[in-house]
Amino acid sequence: MLTCADVVKLVTQYMEDELSPDDSRSFEEHVAICPPCRAFLGQARRTVELTGELKETDLSPEVEAHLLEAFRDWNRPR
Amino acid sequence: MTAYTFLSEGRTSLFTGVVWPPPGEWLAGREVRATTVDHLVPWIDDELWVCELSEPVSVGAEGEILTAERARLGERIVAWDEAAADDLTAACVARACTHAVDAVRRNGSSEAEALSLLGASEFASAATAVASRLPEGQREVVLFAADVVALSRGRRPEEYETPPDPRGAPTSASITANVAYVTAHVAGTVHPGGYDAGVAAERAWQLAWLRERLGIAEPST
Numbered sequence: 001m002l003t004c005a006d007v008v009k010l011v012t013q014y015m016e017d018e019l020s021p022d023d024s025r026s027f028e029e030h031v032a033i034c035p036p037c038r039a040f041l042g043q044a045r046r047t048v049e050l051t052g053e054l055k056e057t058d059l060s061p062e063v064e065a066h067l068l069e070a071f072r073d074w075n076r077p078r
Numbered sequence: 079m080t081a082y083t084f085l086s087e088g089r090t091s092l093f094t095g096v097v098w099p100p101p102g103e104w105l106a107g108r109e110v111r112a113t114t115v116d117h118l119v120p121w122i123d124d125e126l127w128v129c130e131l132s133e134p135v136s137v138g139a140e141g142e143i144l145t146a147e148r149a150r151l152g153e154r155i156v157a158w159d160e161a162a163a164d165d166l167t168a169a170c171v172a173r174a175c176t177h178a179v180d181a182v183r184r185n186g187s188s189e190a191e192a193l194s195l196l197g198a199s200e201f202a203s204a205a206t207a208v209a210s211r212l213p214e215g216q217r218e219v220v221l222f223a224a225d226v227v228a229l230s231r232g233r234r235p236e237e238y239e240t241p242p243d244p245r246g247a248p249t250s251a252s253i254t255a256n257v258a259y260v261t262a263h264v265a266g267t268v269h270p271g272g273y274d275a276g277v278a279a280e281r282a283w284q285l286a287w288l289r290e291r292l293g294i295a296e297p298s299t
Contacts, residue, residue, distance in 0.1 A: 025138075025143070028093055029120065031092065031093065032092065032120060032121055032122070032123075032255055033120070033255045033256050033258075033259035034256060035232065035248035035252045035253060035256055036248075038092060038248070038252055039248070041092075041093075042095070045095045
């Protein structure tokens with residue numbers, strides 16, 4: 001049985017159907033019996049849906065500037 | 079082929095987020111999955127439906143996952159509702175506490191009788207103190223059973239004493255799925271025949287409870 005941390009780590013691969021059948025089944029077995037992971041999977045799916053609907057032109061200049069600032073140094077070593 | 083499928087509220091698949099069409103209309107376009115009456119318990123969710131799978135049906139290695147290209151819902155088993163889920167949760171909690179008391183009693187501890195007199199809430203509150211006086215082995219099973227009581231309230235054991243938070247609260251059925259699983263783990267921990275035998279026996283008891291409550295067919299042999 002996977003842990004909740006495993007579910008967090010694997011959720012993107014699960015939603016993109018990239019897990020092996022055994023891993024996919026283990027993922028589902030955990031989600032089926034874990035209320036927080038059920039909620040997490042639903043939130044992850046909803047996030048993908050919403051960001052998929054988002055267009056660049058939907059952003060206000062202020063939000064765009066804020067996001068650019070936030071991500072400018074995201075991968076700089078700390 | 080006729081099968082069963084547990085769905086989240088609104089005929090929604092927990093795993094894919096797909097909303098099944100109304101009864102009688104085919105769901106197609108991706109692999110559709112369902113299960114047999116023998117394997118309902120691990121997949122408990124808000125709604126239980128009878129469904130029809132188009133042929134050919136692929137059967138998973140352990141026989142519990144059925145896959146087809148198309149499926150359609152039939153009758154919803156309306157006896158599976160919040161009240162039924164809450165009742166199964168309560169039954170599992172009682173069994174988890176009983177398993178713990180029986181294990182303590184089998185090991186000759188004088189704590190068993192006092193534990194056996196406690197209701198579920200008192201059991202959870204007293205568990206830590208009682209467990210601290212028990213030897214290793216018995217201690218864990220008492221704490222596991224206390225976890226079941228906390229989980230039945232829809233929260234993690236360490237949050238047992240905090241007031242309920244209605245935001246994003248788990249559904250009755252998702253609590254049942256969780257509590258039934260952990261109760262099977264408690265049963266496995268204390269079963270004289272070993273962990274797997276205990277889990278299997280507890281899952282069989284849970285399935286029998288469901289079958290009787292919902293009036294659904296005997297498991298196939």
